[in-house]
Amino acid sequence: MSHHGLWCAACEADLPYLGAGHCPVCALPTTQGEVCGQCLKTPPIFTRTTAVFAYHYPLNKLIQQMKYAEQLPLAHAFALQLARKINLTERPDYVIAMPLHPTRLRERGFNQSLLLAQSIAYTHQLKLLPTACQRIRATEPQTSLPRDQRAKNMRGAFQCDQDLTGRRIALVDDVLTTGASLNALAAAVQARGATQIEAWVVARTLGG
Numbered sequence: 001m002s003h004h005g006l007w008c009a010a011c012e013a014d015l016p017y018l019g020a021g022h023c024p025v026c027a028l029p030t031t032q033g034e035v036c037g038q039c040l041k042t043p044p045i046f047t048r049t050t051a052v053f054a055y056h057y058p059l060n061k062l063i064q065q066m067k068y069a070e071q072l073p074l075a076h077a078f079a080l081q082l083a084r085k086i087n088l089t090e091r092p093d094y095v096i097a098m099p100l101h102p103t104r105l106r107e108r109g110f111n112q113s114l115l116l117a118q119s120i121a122y123t124h125q126l127k128l129l130p131t132a133c134q135r136i137r138a139t140e141p142q143t144s145l146p147r148d149q150r151a152k153n154m155r156g157a158f159q160c161d162q163d164l165t166g167r168r169i170a171l172v173d174d175v176l177t178t179g180a181s182l183n184a185l186a187a188a189v190q191a192r193g194a195t196q197i198e199a200w201v202v203a204r205t206l207g208g
Helices: 009-013 037-041 059-068 073-085 102-108 112-124 147-154 180-191
Strands: 048-054 094-097 133-135 158-160 168-176 196-204
Touching (some): 059 073, 073 112, 094 112
8 A cells, every 4th residue: 555545556556647748837738848839828927837647537536535525634645746746956935825715714624735735845844834825705616617717717816915025936736727726826926026936736637
């Protein structure tokens, strides 16, 4: 067994690991690891993405179990996988998790992104800012919206209260789909002076 018995070694080998050829900015597959056309045309505020998996079966079901069935040990297992892949050539000054709106946090009882960020920060001895940013609008769940409406849904959703002037920031989330949520959070930390922002995610959604 591996990862405290959460899955066996054979199952771990069958997980949908993200291939080497992917855009360094948004982690979508590209032929030779070059920047994808979308990021060349409309670059996000974050400039680099580290992702471990493609959001395919059975990884997608495991993430759903973590988020909606309170299988919280999965967060630690995912964080360890992500921590191994992160390139710390340029160490971030701070790690910030994707915030949940207080209403959603009360309903769920935990923030899975914060659990991931806590474990990664501990593993690499990085400074975690658990309360620097807040979600100030109770937005519609992104999964319920068409892709072209997600950026509008997230506009102005976050607020950051800490001075981040000149700081490198790593944003942590479980899944990157269109990047609308991470880009909105990146805008909030950029507004507080952050000069380099990257994204660390467990999984990247590939395709529609």
